Amino acid sequence: MKKHTITVDELACVGCGACAADCPANNMKLNLTKAAPATQDCMMCGHCVAVCPVGAISISGFAEEPVPVPAGEYGPAKTSLDPDALETALRFRRSVRRFSHKDVPKEMIGRIIEAGRLTPTAVNAQGTSYFVIRKHRAELEAEAVKLVGKFLPAAKAAVPKLRGFQVGQNFFFRRAPLVIVVASKDKVSASLQAQSMMTMAEALGLAGFFSGFFTMAVNVSSKIRSRMGMKKKDGKAVTTLVLGWSSVTYRRSAQREEARVKWL
Numbered sequence: 130m131k132k133h134t135i136t137v138d139e140l141a142c143v144g145c146g147a148c149a150a151d152c153p154a155n156n157m158k159l160n161l162t163k164a165a166p167a168t169q170d171c172m173m174c175g176h177c178v179a180v181c182p183v184g185a186i187s188i189s190g191f192a193e194e195p196v197p198v199p200a201g202e203y204g205p206a207k208t209s210l211d212p213d214a215l216e217t218a219l220r221f222r223r224s225v226r227r228f229s230h231k232d233v234p235k236e237m238i239g240r241i242i243e244a245g246r247l248t249p250t251a252v253n254a255q256g257t258s259y260f261v262i263r264k265h266r267a268e269l270e271a272e273a274v275k276l277v278g279k280f281l282p283a284a285k286a287a288v289p290k291l292r293g294f295q296v297g298q299n300f301f302f303r304r305a306p307l308v309i310v311v312a313s314k315d316k317v318s319a320s321l322q323a324q325s326m327m328t329m330a331e332a333l334g335l336a337g338f339f340s341g342f343f344t345m346a347v348n349v350s351s352k353i354r355s356r357m358g359m360k361k362k363d364g365k366a367v368t369t370l371v372l373g374w375s376s377v378t379y380r381r382s383a384q385r386e387e388a389r390v391k392w393l
């Protein structure tokens with residue numbers, strides 16, 4: 130993470146202790162009547178900035194300023210998300226592997242990445258990289274197709290569910306116009322970010338699927354990684370979103386097994 134510094138404006142601070150009470154790392158202390166960070170070596174989650182009633186705390190070094198929460202509209206206990214609409218969206222979404230030829234506008238790609246960026250990461254590390262593949266899609270797919278020919282026979286032998294898979298030149302991306310590889314050293318955080326991205330893509334009217342196969346190809350092939358400009362600091366490919374405009378209509382929901390839940 131970049132260098133950040135927490136500053137408390139002592140004239141503005143009213144010493145209410147809200148920051149100290151909310152800091153998850155017990156880093157904000159109340160020195161008599163003024164708040165101060167015990168150390169600058171903290172995860173910079175910004176709870177102190179967000180909770181301060183008088184805007185006395187700031188953190189330098191971010192590319193953006195904190196945005197005031199619109200009055201009475203949003204926040205942890207108030208949401209604009211409709212639970213019925215969300216459940217309906219989850220129930221009727223499908224992995225889509227058939228796409229029209231239409232491209233995905235750049236503004237939409239920006240919004241999809243923004244959904245990933247806004248998603249929380251463990252210790253606020255934000256160590257995720259996004260590789261947007263459009264122009265070099267065909268050559269990267271061709272490289273992955275070459276590779277899969279080598280390991281698919283063994284994979285088919287080991288996993289009977291894979292036996293029906295046919296590896297043609299569109300095996301990985303299914304002619305989708307947009308592919309985004311999400312890479313990180315932290316698998317869980319990046320997976321959560323990727324799911325937010327998929328949800329945003331679906332909210333924008335797009336459709337697609339996660340490609341475990343291409344993710345595997347990226348992690349196996351140094352040639353693909355180098356063509357993508359992927360470096361060691363990017364960690365591993367965690368997942369790949371393959372996205373576009375659906376050319377298929379599903380008329381029924383997916384059947385799922387019952388959730389295995391233990392109430393303790």
Ligand SMILES: Cc1cc2nc3c(=O)[nH]c(=O)nc-3n(C[C@H](O)[C@H](O)[C@H](O)COP(=O)(O)O)c2cc1C
Pocket residue numbers: 222223224225226338339340341342343368383
């Ligand atoms: C982590 C992950 C990896 C996946 N990898 C692939 C893939 O490489 N190719 C593919 O066609 N579908 C892939 N899928 C899609 C699943 O096969 C699909 O989600 C599952 O069959 C359920 O179908 P549904 O998404 O339509 O409900 C993947 C899904 C997930 C969550």
